[in-house]
Amino acid sequence: MVGSLRYVCNTRPAIAYGVGLMSRYMETPKQSHLLAVKRLLKYAKGTIGYGLIFPNKFSSPNHSMVGYFDADWCGDKVDRKSTTCYVFMLGDAPISWCSRKQSVVALSSCEAEYIAASMGACQALCLETLLEELKTGTEEGMLLMVDNKSTINLAKNPVAHGRSKHIETRFHFLRDQISKRKLKLEFCRSESQIADILTKPLKEERFEELRNKLGVKCIGKLN
Structure with a gap:
């Protein structure tokens, strides 16, 4: 059942967090996990008419791609690891998204989001290369949006200090790409953070x- 839901995630990014969470318990599942999976299946069936919308007109005049990054600090109550998530939007349509548990324990929300942005930076460069091949890329670096100002300061400051010297070197890839101006990191308010839907359960x-902002809408209502 979880495998089927993972397939559905290809066109229904709003359930990516829930499916990823259930995937963590496939080795030793309990009755509560089965009930959670059935609830996801019920939601998928109840919203079977929903799907991704790719408009023929974009709200952004230059069709630029924007990445949204977020993390749920210490969201896993067992190993205290955070969940990384990112969404790349081309105009009003999501092109790429991910919700995945981080491999290390973050010591602060700043560090958790820094790691999330670093992981997403690799995907950002891949998508930037694709846009260049399609002759739709821009000379400016891709814009990445995060809702943590401390994360932005950490990424733009190349000086090692108490908050960052323990962070694994590979996560400083983000800082390197920003210094080369291949990527741009900017602040967005939490209420505008689209990626929040991929980090934790929401009301x-x-x-x-957020599902609507993500581009997942009822197809029947558009006709």
């Missing part, structure tokens, strides 16, 4: 709001 109203 129904907030979930539906």
